[in-house]
Amino acid sequence: MDINKSIEKILVRPSSAVLRNLDLSDQSLEELPAQVLKTENLGILDLSDNALSVLSKGLCDLTTLQQLNVEHNFISEIPECIAQLKNLQAFDCSNNELETLSLALCALLELKVLGLQQNRLKTLPLELAKLTKLRSFKLENNPLGSIPAVIGQLSSLEILDLSDTKISALSDNFGALSCLKWLDLSINKFEVLTDQLATCKALVYLDISHNKIKTIEKNALGEGAALIELNMEGNPLKALPKAICQLPNLERLDLISTQLLRLPEEIGNLKALKYLNASFNYLEALPDSIGTLEALTQLDVSENQLEGLPKSFAALKNLEVLNIELNPLEHLPLVVCELMNLKDLDLTGIELTQLPYSICNLVQLKRLDLSENFLEELPPQIGELPALEILDLRENQLDAFPVEFANLRTLKELHLEYNLFLELGPEIGELVKLKQLDVSYNELEELPENFTQLQRLERLNLEGNALSTIPREVFSLQRIKELDLSDNQINKVPDLIANLAKLRWLDLRNNQLTELPMELGFLAEVLEELYLEGNYFREEEKEAIIDLLPKTNIYFDLD
Template identity: 35%
Template sequence: MVCCAHRCVRCHHASREPLVSILSIRRNEIGRLPDELGGMHALRSLRAHSNNLETLPTSVDGLVSLELCDLSSNRLLTLPNDFSYATALTRLDLSSNRLRHLPLDFGLLFSLQSLDVSCNQLADLPTTVSSLKSLQILKIGENAVVELAAAWGGMTSLVELEAQTNRIGRVSPNIGELLQLQRLDLCRNAIEELPATFGLLTKLHDINLRSNLITKIPDEVGALKQLNTLGLAHNRLERRLPDHLGLLTRLTHLDISSNNIGSLPPSLGALEDLETLNASKNALGNLPQNLTFLTSLTDLDLSCNRFKDMPMLLCGMKNLLRLDLTSNIIGTLPREIGALTTLTKLHLRHNLLKSLPLEMVELEKNVKDLNLEQNPLPVLPDKWHLRFGLEAHATRPAGYTSNEVLEWVRAQRMFHDHATEEWDQKAGLYLTGRASAKEFVEGVRARVGEGVWRPYLEPHVLRVFFRAKKNGLPDAYHKISEAEVAERGQVATELSATRDDQMRLCAADAQARIERDKRRGSVQSTIANARLAETHRLNRICNSRSPR
C-alpha cells in the first residue's frame, strides 16, 4: 500500500512489483499528472477530483484497464485525443471543469456506461457519441448545448438523461430511439415544441420539462403508460390540457403551475394514483366534476387562480392532507368543508372571504398550518388596530390573526344555530321593537342551555341581534344557494323600504310639529301684541286725565 498526499493507493501483488489498481489523489492542489501515469496498466480506478488539473498527459492511452475515472472539479480545458484508448472505461466524471468540446474519437469508449460532463462549457457532443451503445447515464446539465441532436438517438441503452439548464431550443425526433429511457430532465431550456416521437419513450418514469417555452403537449404523450412524475411548470401552456393525459394511469405527481391554463380535462379523473397536483398560477375558475375520483390525492395547490368559490367537489376528497387556495377571489366557503377532517394544511390567504362556515371548527384538531391572512372578514367585530404598522394592516385587514379568527368561529358555533331559531320564531317582535335585545339574549341562552352557555358569548349574541335587525335575517357564514341569496336580498330590500317609509313618516310628523309650533307662536305673538297695544292705549288715557 502506497500513500499519496494522505490518500491511499491500493496495490495487488500479482508479481514481484506492485501493480496499482486503485489510485485516489482527490482534494489536493495537484496541477499536473506525471507522464508515468500511462505506465500503470493495471489501474482500474482513478479519483483525482477537486484539484487544479488543466491538462492530462498524452500517456493516458496506456490506461487500458481503467474502469472508473473521476476528474470532476478541476480546470480541464480539453482532453487529449489519446484518451479514447481507455476503452475499458465504464464510469467517467468530467463535471465542473472548463471543457468546450470533447475529442472526436470519444465514441470509441464502447464500454462507457455513465458519463457526467455537467457544469462545463460544451455546446454539443461529438457525432460519434452515437456509438456509445452501452451508455446508460448521461449528465450534460449546465452547459451551452443548443440542440438535442440526432446523433444522441444512437445511445440506445440510455436510461437517464440530464440536460437541464442549457440553451436547447430543439429536440430531434431521433429522441424516440432512446427506448430504454426512464428519466429525462430538460428543465430550464428554451424548448418550444416536443416531437411526436416522444410517445415512443414508453419506459419513461420521470419527465421534467419545467421552465421552457412549450405551448402545446403532443397527444402522443398519452402513450407513456409507465410515467410517474410529469413536470410542466413555468411554460406557456394555454387554454386546456390534452385529454390524453388521462391515459397516464400510473402518474403520481403532476406539476402544471405557472402557465395560463384555463381549464382541466375531465379525463384527469382517471388518474387514480395521482398524489400531488400543482395547478397554481394559472387561469382556472372551476374544476371538472370527475376530479372527485382522485382518491389518492393528498396535495392540491390551486393558489393564484380565478376561483370565485371553493369547488364543492374538494369537500369529497377524504384523503386530502394539504390544500392551498391562496390568492383567489373566494368570498364564501361551503359548510361541507368540515368533512375534510384529514387536512393538516389549509391556506386561504389573500382572498375576499367575508366569513367562515361554523363547520371549520371540525378541522381544528388536525390542521396545524392554517393561513387566513389578507381577507376582509367584515362579519367579525371591528377591532381597533390603528396602532399596527402598514405591514400588519396589509396582512390582517380585519385586525385578526388566523388563530383569532378560528377562535371567533368556535364561539359562534356554540350558539349561532340557536340564535337563528330564536330570530325565526320572534322576528316580528324584534323588528317592531316589541321585544328587546336583552330578551333575545335570554332566549338564546335558554336554547343553548346553562351547561353550555358562557358569559363571554353575550357580546357575540348581541352583535347577531343588531345585524339581524339591520338586515332582516341573521348572517349566513357559509356559501348559500342563489335562491337563498335572492330571498335575503328581497328581505333586506323590503326592510330597507319599510325603514324609508318610517323615516318619511317621522320626517313628515316632525315637519307638521314645526308648522304647528309656528302657527301657535304666531297666534300667541298676535295676542301679546294686542295686549301690549291695549296697555299703551290705557296708559295714554290715564295720562290724559291726570291733573296738570
Template identity: 25%
Template sequence: MDFYRRILSFLFIFIAINNKLVSGILETKCVKHDRIALLRFKKALVDDYSILDSWKNTTTARDCCRWRGVGCNNATGQVITLDLSGVWSEELEQILRLNGDIDSSLLSLSALSYLDLSGNSFTRIPEFIGSLKNLQHLKLSNVELTSPGIPDQLGDLSNLQTLDLATTPFVIKNTHWLSRLSSLKYLNLSYIDLSESVGLLHTAINLPSLVELQLVNCLLPNNTANSLLDPLTNLSNSFSVLDISSNYLPSSTIYPWLFDFSGSLSDINLSDNELLGAIPEAFGTFSNLKTLDLMNNGLKGDIPSSFRNLSRLRELHLSGNNMDQDLPSLFDNLPVRSLQVLDLYGNQLSGSLPDFTTFSALTELHLARNQLNGSFPRKFQQNSNLSILDLADNRINGLLPDLSVFGSLSELYFERNLLQGTLAERLGSLYNLQSLGASSNLFQDTISEHHVSNLSRLVYLDLSYNSLSLEISLDWSAPFQLDIISLSSCKLGISFPGWLKTQRNFSVLDISNAGINDTVPSWFWESLNPSFRYLNLSSNQIYGSVPNLISGKLPLIDFSSNSFSGNLPLFPIDTIALILNNNFFTGPISSMCNLTALNRLDLSNNNLSGKVPNCWNSFDSMNILNLENNRFTGAIPESIGALQYVSMMSMRGNNLTGEIPSSLRNCTGLQLLDLGENELSGNLPEWIDESFSMLLVLSLPSNRFNGSIPTSLCKLDKIQILDLSGNNISGNIPKCVYNLSGMSKASTDASIEYNAIGLDRTRLTSRAYYVFKALLQWKGKQSEYRKTLGLVVSLDLSSNRLTGEIPDQITSLVALVAVNLSRNSLTGPIPEHIGLLRRLDFLDLSRNHLVGGVPVSLSQLSNLGVLDLSFNNLSGRIPKSTQLQSFDMSSYAGNPSLCGAPLPNGCPGDSDGLKGGSENDDDKEDDGKLISSGFYVSVVVGFAFGFWGLCGSLLVSDSWRHEYFEFLKMVKDQALVRVEISFSRFHK
C-alpha cells in the same frame, strides 16, 4: 384392438406409478439431526411477525428443507444455507425482524456454508460462530445488537469467502483477527466506526484472496496514510473492486497507494472524500477500469487526455465537483466506444452541446447544473442508445432539435434553460418516454391530444412555467397513467380539466395558476389516490367547498389564492404541509390539532374565528405557522412555546388579547415573529434577548404594549427589522442600540426564505421556498415586502410615548434603510452625524419636540427619498444642498424658527434684493474706472506666469503631469455623480 388399448393403458398407469415412487425415493428430505437443531434455534428467537411460521415439527411440515430460508444438499439432505434476513413490509413500511439470541444449536448444522441473519435484532454475535468451520458466507449487515462487538473468533473461519457486517453498530479497534481470513474474497464493513482502527485498511488490502472491499462512511482516521506506507503484499490481479467513499480522506492519503493497483482494479469508488485539484493522469493507467466514481469532491480543471486509453471504461461519475472544462474538449478526452454512463452533474462546464451520439454505447448522460450556454447541434450524426438525458439547470438556448434519433429515451430533462420555440411536435417520436421535464423555459406552443397520443409509457410530466396551452377535451381518455403531473402556469382553460378523471395513479398534481374558474367536481375528490403526496390547486379562481380528505401518504396540500369557502375540512392525519391562505374559509381551526406531522401551516387571510387552539405540544416539526389576518380572539396559548423549531410565526391582524406568553422563549429558532395589529398588552418581555438569537424580524405594531424598551432587545444582534410602532411604550431609546449589529451590515440576500415544498423530479424539495414577508409603514402607506425583505433594514418606534434625546449611537447602524421615530415626545437635537446612515431612503422624525438645527450631514444622504422633520422646534437655516432642497415645504412645516429654501421665509442676513437705479448706475461707473491700462498689463503678465508656470511644470515633471490629470479625472467623476443625483431628485 380393444385388447391392445387396454395393454397400453396398463403400461402408462404402471409407468406413472413407478415414476411417482422413484421420485418419492429420490426426493430430498432434511436429516433429523438438522431439523432438531433448527427447532432449537427457533425457540431462542422472538418471532412477532410469524416469519418462521413454516418451521413446524408436524407430519405435514417435518421436511425442514421446505422451511422458509432453509436450503439443503440435494444428495445428503444436510442444511447448507440459512437465509433469515429481515423482510421489508410495504404495508407496515418497516423491516420485519427476528429478535432474541443466536443459539449455539447452529453448531449442529455441520454442513452449513451460508448464513445470512441480516436485518434482525440480537443480543450479541456469539463467539461460537468462529467454530462453524465449513462456513463460506456470513452476512450480518444491518443487525441491531444489545451488546455490540465482534468476537475475535471470526478470524478462525478459515474457509470464509464473504463477510458482510455493514451498518452493524460496531466500533472496531482490534483487527488482528481479520488478517487470518486467508480465503476472504468479499469484505464489507461499511458504516462501521473504524476511527480507532488505524491498521485495518492496510490489513484488508493485504488479504491474499481479496476481490472486493467495501468501506463506505467508516470514519477512517486521518493517519490512514501512515499505515499504508508499510509494504503491500497483495498486488495480484484478484483485488478488483474498491469502495472507500464518504470517508473525507484527502488526496495525499488515497493516491500514493491506490496507483499500485492500476493493473487489477476494475471498479473504484472514491466519492465524498476530499480529493482536490486536477484529476491525476495516472488514472489513465488502470487498464481494466470499468467504473470510476469521483463524485462530490473538490476536483477541478480538465479530464486528463489519458482517459482516452481506458478502453473498458463503462461508467464515469464526476458530479458535484468544480470541473470547468469546455464540454466539447472534455468529450474529446473520453473513450468513445465503451462509455455507457457519464455523470457530470453539478460542475462548472461551459460551451455548447457537442454531438454525443458519437458515443455509440452511451445510455446515460447527466449534464444538469452546469454553465452550458450554447445550443443543440444542428444535426446528430447517428441514432443513439441513450435512455437518460439530463440537461436541466443550464443556459442552453435556441430550438429543440429533431429528437427522432433518440428513440430509446425513457427520461428527458431540460428544465430551467432558455429553450424556445415549439415543443409539441418534438414529442411524437419518443415512444419509450417515461419522464419528461420541460419546465421553466421559453416555449410558446399549443399541445393537443395527438401530440402526446404515442406516449403510452409516460409517468412523469412537468411542463410548468412556460407559455403553453393545453387544448385537450374534457372527456379525453389519455393513453398513459401519470404518477407526476406538473402543469403550473400552463393554460388549461376555465373548466376543471376533465381528462384527469382517467388518471387514477397520480401521487403529485400541480395545476396551479392555470386559469381555472370552476368548482372542483365531486369525481375528483372521490377518485383521489389514497397515496397522493402533493396536491397544488393554488392561484386559480376555484370556488365552492372542500370535502373531508382523510387519505394520503405524507401529503403536501396547497389550495392558496382561490375562492374556497366553508368550514375547514378534515385532512389526512399525516399531512406535512397545509397552505390554505387567501381564501374564504370560516369557523374554528380545532381540527388542525390532529395534524401533528405538520411542518408548515398557513391559514392567513381567511375568515377563520374562535380561539387559537392550545394543542401545539404535539407539533414537534413545525417550521412555519401563519395565522395572520383572520378573526381569532383570546390569548396566545402557552403551548405555542412547544414549537421549538419554528422559523416563522405570524398572528398579525387578529383580535388577540393578553400578554406574550413566556413559553415563547422556547422558540429559539425563530427568524420572523409578527404579532402586530392585535390587542396584546403588558410590558415587552425582558427574556427576548437570550431566546431569539436568530431573529431577523420582530414586528409588534398597533398593540397595547406599555412600559419601556428593555435593554435586552439590544442583544438581538441579527435583527434587521424592528417595529414597535403604535403602542404605549414610554421612556428613552436605549443607548445600547449600537449592539444591533444586524443593522450595521448590509445584507446581500434579497429575500428571507425557508426551504419549503415544491416539485423536483421525484423529490418534493427545493424547487419552492416559503418567502417571509413583513408589512412596513413606508412613505405614508403600509407596504408589503416579500422578495426584497432581506434588503430592508428598518427601525420603527413611531406613535409611542418615548422621551429623551435620540441617542447618537443610532448613527452606527449604517445599514439602516428606514428610520421612523415620529409621533413621540423626543427632545434634544437631531444627531449631528446622522449623515453616516448613507443607505437611508426613509427618515421620519416628525411630531416630536426636537430642537436645534438641521444637521449639515443630512445633505450627504444621496439615497434619501422621504424626509419628514415637520412639527418640531427646529431652528436656523436649512443647509443648502441639492438633496435637502429637493423636498417640498411639508417636510419642514411646523418649525417656526426654521428658515431657508424650500420654506418661503428667508433667514436673517439674506440679501434684501436689488437697490434703486441711480445706485446701480454709480456702481457701473465705479466699475468702469477699475478697468485701466494697468489692469490689462496685470492680466497679461498674470496669464503668462500662470499658464507657463503650470504647463511648464507639467512638461518637465512626469509625476506632476500624472497627478494633474488624475485630479482632473476626479473632478470630472464628481461632477457626473452630482449631475446624476440631481437628475434623479428631479424625477422624484
C-alpha cells in the same frame, strides 16, 4: 489541532498494519503528512476539502490504493508517478485547477470511476481510450468547447456527465457508447439534437436541459426503449416533438420553461409516464388524451394560461400530486374533485372566489394550498378532509372559520397570514396536532382561551397584528421553539416567558418595549436568536440583556 499527531495516533495503533480506509478530509492540509506515505495495505484514501496544491510523489508508493479522493483542493498537475497505482479503480480530482491531463493517468487500466468536474480542461488525451474498464466519467464545468473524440472510444462507459462544458454538438463516434445509461448534456449550447444517440440503446437517463434546442430530429433517440427519464427544461422548443411521445418506457418528463403553446394529443401514448412537469409555459388547454396517462402520479402545469381542464382528467385515478397554481381558472374544475388518490393539491393564485362542496371527496388529501386567492369563506365540507396535514390559506379575504373546521384533527401546519381575522374562533383550539401556525398580518387583539390546547405547537407567528400584550395562552405552550411577535404594540414581556423552556428563536422587533424581565435569563441555555430592533431600549438596558443572555445572538438597532 496538530494533524500530524492525530495521524500518528491512527497509524501507530496495533491494527495499523491492516488499516484499509483513511479519511483525512477537511483538515486544512497543505501537504501530505509523511506518516501516511508509510502506510501499508491502504485501500481507500480521502484527502478531499484540503489545501493541497501538489500531490506528493510519495503518494504513488501506496500501490494498494483502490480509491483516491482529492476533490476540492488546489491541484494543478497530476504527477507522472500516478501510473504506479495499478490497482486504482476510482479517482476523484474534481474541483481543482487542472488545465491538462497527465498521460500517466491513462496507464491506470483498472480505473472504473473518474471525476474531473470543475477544473480547467480544454481537451483530453487520445490515450484515455486505454481505460477500457471506465464506467463513470464526469467532466462537468470544464471549458471543453467540443466533445473530444476519445470519449466515443470509451466503450464501457455507463455514466457520462458533460454538463456546462460549452459544447454544441455530439461527436461523430458518440453513438458507439452502446453501454451508456446515464448522460448529462445540460447547460450547453446545443440548438439541434441529432441522431447520434439513436444507437445508445441502453440510455435510461438523459438531461438536455438549459440548452438552446429548437429542433429534435425524428430519429434523435432511436426507439428509446430503455429511456426512463428525460429532462428538456429551459429549451425554446415551442412544440413537443411527436417522437418524444413514442418512448414506451418513459416515466419522467421535464418540460419546464420550454415555451410550449400546446401539448400534442400523442402525449397520451406515454403509458408508463409517472411524472410530468410542463410548468412555466403558455398552455391554454390540455389535450383530451391527458386522461389516458393511467400511470401518472405527479402533474405540474403551474404558471400557464389554463382556463379549464378536460373531462378526461377525471380518469387520472393514480394521480397523487397536482399543481395548477397561477393559472386563470377562476374556479376549481370539478374533475379535480374526482381524483380520489390525490394527496397534494396546489391551487395558489388561480383566482378562486369559492370552493366546491365536492372538495370533501379528496379523502386522502394531505396538503392543500389555497393561497393568493379571493376566498371570503370556506364551505363546511372543508372539515371533511380526514387526512389533511398542511393547509395554506394565506393572502385571501377570510375573517372566520366554519364550525366544521374543528374536525381537521390531523392538521399539523396552518397558514392564515394576510387575511382579515379580528379573532380566531374556538375551532382553532380543536386542532390539537398542530405544530406550526402562522396568523401574521391579520387584526388579532387576543387569542381564544382554548388556544392552550395546542400543546404540540412548535412554531407560532403572530407578527403584524394588533396585540398590546403577549396573550397569556402563549405561555402554556410547552413545546414552542420559534415565536414571532414582531410588528405589534407590545410594551411588556411578562415574567411567564420563562415557561417556554424550549424557546430557541424569539422575534420582538418593532414593538414598544423598554425592558425585558430578568426571568428571560432562565432561557439562557436554549435561546439562540433574539431580535429586538425597533424598540426603545436604553444603552444600560441593552447591556443588561446581553449579560442576561451571554450565549444568545441578540440584535438591537444600529446606533
